[in-house]
Structures are given as structure tokens and as C-alpha cells.
Amino acid sequence: MHDVPAVHVRRTPAGWHLPGIANLHSHAFQRAMAGLAEVQTDPADSFWTWRDTMYRMAGRFDPDTLRAVATQLYVEMLEAGYTTVCEFHYIHHAPDGTPYAPASAMSDALIEAAEATGIRLTLLPVLYMRGGFDGRALGAHQRRFGHDVEAYLRLFADLHARQHAGLRVGCALHSLRAVPEDAMQTVLAALPADARVHVHIAEQIAEVEDCLAVRGARPVTWLLDHAQVDARWTLVHATHLDASEIAGIARSGATVAICPTTEANLGDGLFPLRTYLDAGGAWGIGSDSHVSISPVEELRWLEYGQRLVTRRRNIAVTPGTPSVGRTLVEGVARSAAASTGFDMRDDHVVLDAEAALLAGATEHDVLDRWIFAGNRPVVREVHVAGQTRVHDGRHPLHDVAARDYAAAMHRLLAVS
Numbered sequence: 001m002h003d004v005p006a007v008h009v010r011r012t013p014a015g016w017h018l019p020g021i022a023n024l025h026s027h028a029f030q031r032a033m034a035g036l037a038e039v040q041t042d043p044a045d046s047f048w049t050w051r052d053t054m055y056r057m058a059g060r061f062d063p064d065t066l067r068a069v070a071t072q073l074y075v076e077m078l079e080a081g082y083t084t085v086c087e088f089h090y091i092h093h094a095p096d097g098t099p100y101a102p103a104s105a106m107s108d109a110l111i112e113a114a115e116a117t118g119i120r121l122t123l124l125p126v127l128y129m130r131g132g133f134d135g136r137a138l139g140a141h142q143r144r145f146g147h148d149v150e151a152y153l154r155l156f157a158d159l160h161a162r163q164h165a166g167l168r169v170g171c172a173l174h175s176l177r178a179v180p181e182d183a184m185q186t187v188l189a190a191l192p193a194d195a196r197v198h199v200h201i202a203e204q205i206a207e208v209e210d211c212l213a214v215r216g217a218r219p220v221t222w223l224l225d226h227a228q229v230d231a232r233w234t235l236v237h238a239t240h241l242d243a244s245e246i247a248g249i250a251r252s253g254a255t256v257a258i259c260p261t262t263e264a265n266l267g268d269g270l271f272p273l274r275t276y277l278d279a280g281g282a283w284g285i286g287s288d289s290h291v292s293i294s295p296v297e298e299l300r301w302l303e304y305g306q307r308l309v310t311r312r313r314n315i316a317v318t319p320g321t322p323s324v325g326r327t328l329v330e331g332v333a334r335s336a337a338a339s340t341g342f343d344m345r346d347d348h349v350v351l352d353a354e355a356a357l358l359a360g361a362t363e364h365d366v367l368d369r370w371i372f373a374g375n376r377p378v379v380r381e382v383h384v385a386g387q388t389r390v391h392d393g394r395h396p397l398h399d400v401a402a403r404d405y406a407a408a409m410h411r412l413l414a415v416s
């Protein structure tokens with residue numbers, strides 16, 4: 001990963017050019033429930049009670065509503081500066097678990113949304129087989145997520161054969177609790193060499209405890225011992241790590257996808273960023289549940305979380321890079337190709353050099369100003385593979401996508 005050049009920031013008549021940002025973790029349908037799970041139902045509300053709300057929303061989607069929600073989401077991502085999205089996609093079937101015809105109908109909706117908007121898509125169909133570490137069957141709300149290994153590999157092969165310049169297809173293992181070991185090994189052995197592998201891991205303390213009880217090791221330790229984890233892998237969250245796990249991930253070359261606004265929203269815990277940077281680990285960001293669609297806010301909260309618990313400032317720096325903004329943008333740029341499968345060198349975000357919050361900016365401080373000064377959007381243009389997808393801060397589908405999204409939301413919210 002160290003052969004990737006450092007970030008080049010340059011000023012042109014159009015504005016400040018920065019690299020395009022990779023969004024390493026997205027569940028598109030969750031855009032429709034952002035802001036709808038913020039009412040206390042129990043003093044002990046947690047990730048697990050949020051998950052019940054999420055399952056109810058997941059149960060309402062069909063290919064048309066998913067396409068409309070994803071199109072709006074991808075327009076918002078492009079306007080915010082994300083040029084690639086890794087879609088960790090697990091709503092595969094009809095609500096009762098019956099496959100659609102074709103079986104890829106929900107995946108197709110995501111591909112169509114990406115193609116319509118021009119965002120690069122790394123589609124990660126999810127293998128989801130069990131309701132817990134104890135091997136229990138999927139619950140009623142999880143049936144539409146499930147596959148056996150054979151059906152999963154059929155879906156994977158169908159989607160992988162459709163890769164094109166703007167589409168990569170990788171594999172997502174939902175989590176260790178949802179994928180038995182033998183299934184994991186069979187799927188990993190069947191994947192083509194170029195396929196990226198993403199997995200949710202160590203997001204919750206209960207997950208760490210269950211894994212210890214059933215598999216005799218913490219989740220990240222178990223994974224590093226049972227799979228050839230390397231630079232093709234992305235570990236999503238990896239919040240709860242001990243010292244040997246931090247060193248082990250860094251050594252493996254895998255990327256950690258940190259999702260700061262979602263992890264804060266869900267009360268997951270805080271990623272041990274400083275120790276991980278000291279170990280030389282690769283990392284990127286994801287908007288995950290889409291309570292925020294802004295690389296600025298993800299990176300800002302990644303740093304602010306560390307400041308709040310250490311009572312110090314300017315934590316995310318590396319030797320030779322004292323600027324926090326530059327360290328953060330470089331971290332994201334370095335992991336992008338390995339995690340997404342795309343060469344993003346022709347992706348750029350252009351910031352409005354005339355914006356008040358960038359007045360007097362230089363190449364040395366423009367990244368710090370972008371991330372730490374204010375909330376006015378200053379993204380003026382976004383280029384994906386050399387094509388301009390956002391002009392004057394707006395995507396051409398801005399209004400159409402919003403109208404279709406509103407209609408889809410009315411349908412989703414009308415279901416009791």
C-alpha cells in the first residue's frame with residue numbers, strides 16, 4: 001500500500017482539486033430510515049434494539065423502492081465528494097425468502113442506480129446464513145437475506161460476469177455470527193483472484209463475547225487464524241480490538257472501514273485510531289447507515305472522537321505529516337484501490353476556491369479547512385473516471401432523484 005503516491009492538492013481556475021473519496025461501506029436501503037430510530041423505546045436502547053427497527057424497514061423494500069432510494073443516495077454521495085461506493089448488500093429475496101425472478105433483481109436495482117448516477121460501484125452480495133453464533137436458523141425478518149452456499153455462488157458468478165469499467169463485484173461475509181466456518185471456507189476458495197472480501201467484525205461487545213464463548217477466540221483473532229486475510233480484505237468497524245489484533249490487522253495489509261457517524265449513532269464504541277496508525281494499518285471510511293452522507297463529517301468525527309476521550313488535540317497525524325486533514329485524506333486515498341478494486345486516479349473533487357471558508361487557503365491548509373471549518377458544502381465539481389458528474393454543486397439527476405425518492409418514501413412509510 002506504500003507505493004501509492006501521497007495526495008496531490010492543486011489549485012486550478014475551477015478550484016481546489018482533491019482526490020475522489022471512496023465510501024467503503026454502505027447499506028443503501030438504510031438511507032430511508034435515517035432519523036427514524038432516534039426515539040427512546042427502552043432506557044437500554046442499543047444497536048440491538050435499533051436492529052429491530054432496521055429489520056422492519058428492510059422488510060418493506062422491493063426492487064423499485066430500492067432503486068429509487070439508492071439513486072437518491074448515490075446523487076447525495078457524488079455531491080458530497082464520494083466517487084466510489086462499496087455496497088454491502090443483503091436484501092436479496094422477497095420478504096418471505098422466495099427468490100425474485102431473476103434472483104439478482106435487488107442487486108440489479110443497485111447496479112441501475114449506480115449506472116444512472118455515474119458513481120463507481122463495488123457490489124458486495126452478502127452471504128448470510130445463520131441467526132447467531134450458536135447456528136440458529138434465520139429469524140422471520142432475516143429470511144430475505146439468506147442463501148445456501150450453492151445459491152450464493154450462483155448469484156456471485158452471475159454478477160461477477162457483468163463487471164465493467166464502473167462495476168466491480170466482490171464478496172461480503174455478513175459477520176462471523178451469520179456465516180458458519182465451513183461455508184466461509186467453501187466460498188473463499190471459490191472466489192476469483194480479483195475479488196475483494198468485506199466482513200462486519202467486532203462492532204459490538206456482545207459479538208466479541210459470543211465469539212469467545214462459541215469459537216474460543218475473539219472475532220478478529222479467529223478470522224486472522226482461519227482465513228488468508230490480506231490486502232484484498234476489508235474489515236468493517238473492527239471497533240473492539242486488543243493489542244495483538246491491532247498489530248495483526250496492520251500486518252495483514254487489510255483495510256479497516258471505519259464508519260464514525262454510524263458507530264456514534266449506534267453507540268458501538270470508539271476505534272483505537274492512534275494505536276492503529278502507529279502500527280501502520282490501512283483504513284478508510286464508510287457512511288454505512290447514512291445518518292450522514294459527508295466525508296467531511298466522517299473524517300471530522302473520526303478525529304473528534306479521539307480528542308474527546310484523550311482530552312488532547314491533533315491526534316490523527318503521522319511522522320512527516322503534522323496536518324490532521326492531510327493525514328485523514330491520505331489515509332482514505334491510500335486504501336481506496338485495495339478495498340474497492342478500482343484505480344481511482346482519474347477521480348477528483350473540486351472545492352470552490354471562492355467559498356468564504358476557503359478564503360486565503362494554501363495547498364498546506366486547504367484540507368484542514370475543508371474538514372474542520374464549518375458546514376457549508378464547498379464541493380463544486382466531482383469527476384469520476386475523468387467525467388464530470390457534479391457541476392456547480394449539483395448532480396444532473398438532483399431533482400428527478402429527489403422526486404422519485406419522495407414517492408418511494410411514501411410507499412415505504414405507508415406500510416403498517
Ligand SMILES: [Zn+2]
Nearest residue numbers: 027088200288
Ligand atoms: Zn454495515
